[in-house]
Amino acid sequence: MSTELNLTLQVWRQAAPDAPGSFVTYEAKNIPDDSSFLEMLDIVNEGLIDNDVEPIEFPHDCREGICGTCGVMINGRAHGQERATATCQLHMRKFSDGDTIAIEPWRAAAFPVIKDLIVDRSPMDKIIQAGGYITAPTGTGGDANDTLIPKEVAESAMDAAACIGCGACIAACPNSAGQLFTSAKLWHLNSLPQGQPERFTRTESMVDTMEQFFGACTNHGECAEACPKEISLDFIAYMNGDYIKAKIKNRSRSSQ
Amino acid sequence: MILDSKVPSGPIEDAWDSHRFDIKLVNPANKRRFKIIVVGTGLAGASAAATFGELGYEVDAFTFHDSPRRAHSIAAQGGINAAKNYRNDGDSIYRLFYDTVKGGDYRSREANVYRLSQVSVNIIDQMASQGVPFAREYGGLLANRSFGGAQVSRTFYARGQTGQQLLLGAYQQMMAQVNAGKVNLHTNQEMLEVVTKDGEAHGIVTRDLNTGQVRSHSAHAVVLATGGYGNVFYLSTNAMACNVTAAWRAHRKGALFANPCYTQIHPTCIPQADEFQSKLTLMSESLRNDGRIWVPRNADETRKAKDIPEDERYYYLEEKYPAFGNLVPRDVASRNAKTVVDAGQGVGPLKNGVYLDFASAIGRDGKDTIEERYGNLFEMYERITGEDPYSTPMRIYPASHYTMGGLWVDYNLQTNIPGLYAAGEANFSDHGANRLGASALMQGLADGYFVLPYTIGDSLAAKLGTDPMSTADPAFQEAEKAVQDRTQHFLGIGGTKSPDYYHRELGKVVWEHIGMARNEAGLTTAISEIKAIREAFWNDVKVLGNGDSLNSSLEKVGRVADFMELGELMARDALDRSESCGGHFREESQTEEGEALRRDDVFSHVSAWEWQGDVNTPQIKHKEELEFEYVALSQRSYK
Amino acid sequence: MSLPTTTPRNSGDLPMRDKPRQLPFPLSIYQSAVGKKWVMAITGFILVGFVLAHMIGNLKLYLGLVEHNGALAYDTDLYAEALRELLVPIMPRLVVLWILRIGLLGALLLHIHSAYTLSRMSLASDFKYQGKRDFLAANFASRSMRVTGPIVALYLVFHLADLTLGFGIATGEFVRGDVYANVVYSLGRPVVAIGYIIANIAVAIHIYHGIWSAFQSLGINNPKYNYLRRLAAKAVAGIILVGNVSFPIAVLANIISL
Known part of the structure; x- marks a missing residue:
């Protein structure tokens, strides 16, 4: 009872x-x-x-x-x-x-x-808008099984894709940084074969947009503790690595 | 009124191809001259908006949420069907078509269902190319499972979050178009009127939920992808904000509402714990694969479940349906649960559930195996109820889950109002009287990705060279005024009870009389009770605050008002359809064994109801006769 | 033909700050916060390397007097001279030392500048909770970086003035090149010794979070080996703390004396 x-x-x-x-x-x-x-x-x-x-x-x-x-x-x-x-x-x-x-x-x-308790979280949509997608216009994909994805890779992408976009990571962060949210979407898309062509432009664009709204990460780890879906801090490290690579690669691309 | 379904003639296999060839196209360079409004950003809305944008149309997408990603498509757990036949187990487009028509208890349009089965294949390709992390086999190929009693494994899934992953895919694709400037996204905007003139749709009127600002938006076509009306039951597995308002506003402007009595009740939800419970949580149906359903034989039983000896337990599904046992279809499982609970044999503090017992499964396969299969579900159950399902049987009870009825649409998904379209759960088209598991996601995406983008061109082509109607037109001004007046009226009633109170009262009546089993007396009672509640509501509801800032009571009150009218129509439709079919069970129409008995001679039609101008004049029914050329009519049996 | 337009709602939509105009590569890296963190991590590793080497070098204090070219000399002084003569005769005396010093100074300035600008960005982005916060992961080290950093910086100024430049603070006793004697004299003053200990505790705390954080900022990450990142941070911070704190204690306890 x-x-x-x-x-x-x-x-x-x-x-x-x-x-x-x-x-x-x-x-x-x-x-x-x-x-x-x-x-x-x-x-x-x-x-x-x-x-x-x-x-x-x-x-x-x-x-x-x-x-x-x-x-x-x-x-x-x-x-x-x-x-x-x-x-x-x-x-x-x-x-x-x-x-x-x-x-x-x-x-x-x-x-x-x-x-009262309701806040405007539209910056999170802005970050997705900046590149949180794979450009695949309707009807252009080949057969779904043409692209093989190792089970482990799909599972890891799913771990990141489980983000529900509630904003707890940003709310919990003493710096109000958007790293966990942004990196989860980046890892979801950047770790999959379909996401490779846009990987570095996506990373650069999403990070730059994130920084227009949110603070800088000081690696407290408070975000991952607050996350209702247990999104891992590891994704932030992957994002940091990809961002520097993006800076290098995007430059070499534009200079060609 | 003659309902022209516009179903193409000729063999069903070629119908969609020949139709696509026959309908008018809009030249790519001209597409940008057309403006389309999409209301709702769930699977159907987001996929339609994204695809329209990609094709070159100017799109205005509206959601009442703070972000398109909040749409309730996100909560679908199980999966999405597609006739890929990747398992080589005999699946085909024809088999999915056949299963869907049969599952819908022969109350859907064959041509629509065939098309749905055809494009199901493209959906998986599309979603995979967008990076939806579907479950994979070790070789990297897509995994499948059999779902909802299907005899083939055609369900694709992403853990227990398939709806979430598909919605995020469609949402992201739409956000790409927002970024490209082709889709103009409007968040926190609730559509409160469809604007029509000379019988055609020209736009909508919205209210900004944060500022109260009422605005008009005009376009060449309006798509409503605003979901189902399951929340008419008050307690359902729907999200709190799900409502019928957009569809109902269209209905009041002349759009026919089809088959409102077709609602689906999901058998395995966690029962209500107290009066203040706000929603019911669905537990995956897969639990019935290993759980045994029972209640105590003695209605006055007070012992704990595990202390009740085997011979005093009533395994009612296993006893009544030896062949299918605990795996009978959703509606059969639901109705039988209601029967035992109504007989006073229910379990739990409120005696409102039945046991779903894993003791035998744990004894047979070991706790580890069961944990591996259902660990996350058991965890969710324990989180909500505080009981450990490994040691105490789960308590479950059916709950409203999905609504098959909706706005009547033709083969082009256009309602009877030219220029107004309905997609996804908001329309009535594909599921007949009952929906198969893992088919809701399929239909939403089929409509948005692969049907509307072609069919909408047919009506647009004729409008080339015309501007959308000016929002200064009296039709818009009247609609805006109607919205403002209604808002002010609600704020001015100054009654004594909250909107939630009236919603609960309505829900009790709808659940009692228009729920799992319906009969003439109950439905007649329901009509008069709902009327009484509605009248009390309009005189006595209390909405505090103002209309110029966020006011969730004000949002709610308008939705409850529309649910009142819908509830009454549901009762009328259920009363009119004196047969049993799919999710609609009329106690007067059953076989000797207590099974649903269809009456194909009288009711092989879609009931499409037409608004008569005011709330006190009952809607008039129009029939669209259904013909079954491919799937032979037969009566279900699960003995 | 013009279409009637509708504007989306705008409030949280407005960015806090504009995207900076892109400078040429590699300066563009430093324009972003993630890039700044990357610079901060690399300069941090350089500075940790220095602090570690400095501490190890200082262990020579314990060797006291040794025989050198037939005469007795403090090993520490010999070590200091060796630093001045690095790569001689390939390079002239002091040149390599100055290159190292300039490199370290550059790293330090970049480290401080990135910390300062990132802190400003974060403070501007944060909106303080009005109620009490209950932190789960953020620890004392991570939350005090903006305090331990300035403490270390201030101490560094004092330390350089005291023992490298001999300005003002240790006037009279300071003899350039007599490193051992200078240290013994300086740390022999209890106030300086206590300041030295406090500063080194701050250094260790700063390094403990800094090392782990730097791995993360650089994207050096492998779930399998991630426990090593914390372990490395603890080990390095601990070794530096024990080593450095031992010096003033040893001086005060006369274990290191003239």
Whole structure:
């Protein structure tokens, strides 16, 4: 049988991007411990609406850990204390009765708060737009089995491609660097045979775009710890290597 | 109204080729003179927008998410079918076609399904060339698995995240076109009106979810790729934001809504734990390969599962269907679960589930083998429920998962409104009354990559030399005003209950009466109950905040309002179709063994409903007769 | 024919900073943060190499007086002279030493410049959390790089003034070329010895994160051998710490004395 929890929440409330924000304290009463963290917020919101208080806006959608919409700072940790778990998959049984929980939006200068706990993550799309694709117009591919890909290579690409684009890596980084997100997409595409022709232009372009929005990596490793999909820091090293190669190769190409 | 499906005549094998030859083409140099709006950036929307852009059209793509990558296609787990026959196990385009028509319980259009099977092959080629990391064999070839009871291995997959990888592929391809300037991407924009004039579609009106700004967008053609309406049940495996609003707005402008009663219920989801649960999580169907489904024989059972002796357990699927046992199709498994739970034999704190027990499998194959097969699923289950499925049986219950019904479209995927197209789950076209596993991804991508890019040219060619209608036209101004008025109206009701409250109330009725099993009395009750809820809703809903900034209650309230109307239409359609077929089970129409009984003489047609101008006048039904020239009609049996 | 246009929403869309105009290769590498990190890693390795060699050279302090050309001389002084005479007679005296010094100084300046500009970039990109952070991976070493770096730099200035240039600080006792005596005198002052110890702890902390980080920045990565990167960082930082800290202690304990 599920038990119920009574909690104190400190939630960041901010009406608009340029409005001042602050932590507001709410009591969360009778929260079933089977509910997820987001359902806990649903319950609190129902109570707020009953009392004519505007509900807390928080990011969420699929609630099964794959869409990457959700994500808040819970007690100073991106997605909360559970490893490899997105906020929507964090359940209240991981908390104790009487806990105080501080909830804050992702913070980065390039992630302006839209409202309360929701931030604008469009820079991540800009990075993909800069080269996070393989140019293969519809209908141009040969038979799928014409290109053989060793199982290990496909698995490793999949490890990187598992990124859900939630932004926890950037939020957790003390420098607000976008390395883990960018390098995961780069490794996904750069490690596959199909991705080779554009490998170096892609790397250069995505890294340059990333640096227009985000900070510099100092190799804390905080990003990988925060990642709900356990994306590895190794991809950042691969990206760094490829970037220097790209600088050299792209130059030799353009001088031909 | 005569529904012209525009299905080409002649042998089905050549239909698509000859159709492509017959329809009009747009000269490559002229493509840039056409503007296309694509609403929705899931598999169908993103692949269509990308391909339109590559062909040279000017594309405006809209999503209400903060990024196109959030679309719910991302959550599909199992895989994508394609008639590649890489396993040399007898698969073919014809077999996939046959399986899909039969699986859809003979309620789909043969020519559409055949085309789907044909292009399924191209989809895999396309996705592989884009770097989708499909599972591979050690030799580097693509791996396949058999899925959803199919007798051939034709399903391609990328771990349990096939939908994610395919969506990211389509999204990336679209972002390349955004970069090339051919696709203009609009995020956080919800489409709230389709703009029509003289019976043709000319554009849409959107509301910016962050700023509340209402804007008009005009184009030569509008594509709706806005997904299904499974969230009408409130609890479903859909994402929280999934809704019917775009399709419903089109319906209210005259687009026919086809087969709304065809909904698919997935048998293996984690049951509801408490009243505040917001969504149900799907567990892969593959679990039924090794798990045994049972409930206690005694409805008052209080012991723990493992303490209940073997002879007091009711393995209802194994007893009733000795041949298929726990592997009966989704709808049969779902209905039987409902039967035992309704009989009070349900398990769990709310007595709302059945056991899926791995004890025998663990005893037979060892814990390690089971862990290797299902480790990640067991982990997910434990994360959500806090129970260890290795020692305690899982609890599962069916949940709404996919909707086969949708906007009526012809062979060109054009709705009955010229210039308005529907793709992916938003249309009704290919799955009939029931969808096969791993076919949703296939259909979304088929529509977006390989069907629409050709067929849209047919209507565009005639518009060469014309500009899209000006957004200053009264038609746009009226639509904008309608959106603004509706928004203001919701904010002004000042009632007592939240939109979620009404959504839950609606969901209870829909689930109870238009769920897994339906009957005349229940459906009649549903119609009147939904009406009552709708009236209460319009008088009593409470939306706080304003319309000038992000306000999720305001987003929600409009979607719930549309679900109310859709729910009623679902009930009417289900009531009208007094046969059982696929996902639609009418208790009045079953065989002596309790199996779904089709009535091909009366119901071998698509029911396409036409809006009558106001919410209190029931829609009128139009029929599109279905003919089966290739697949012989037969009744299913799983005994 | 013109098409009606619609503008996408723009807010987070706007970049924080413009893409710099590309300089000719290889300067273009240094225009990006990843490139700067690469330079920082290479110069870091050069500087670590120097610190390690410097520490090993200083171990000669323990050898005290040795016989040289029939006379007694401090081994350390001989070592210092040998450095001045590197590659003599192929090269004139002091030339190689100055080349090395200029190289080291260049590496140091690049290291500092890249650190400074990257820190500015990161500080501008970061938006501080208003609540308490709970770090999981970031450790004291990684988070204090911007503190240990300046400490080491300031100490370096003092150290050069004190023992290389003999400016002001050790006035009176300083004799150019009498390295051993200068060291004993300088570290014999408790305040200097303590400063030296503190600075070297900072050096070790800086190097511990720096070495691991440099491998990562250079893209030297193989999941199979990655544990060696941490191990190397610990080993080098530890050896340098023990070696360097031993000198002031030995001087104060009269193990190293005139």
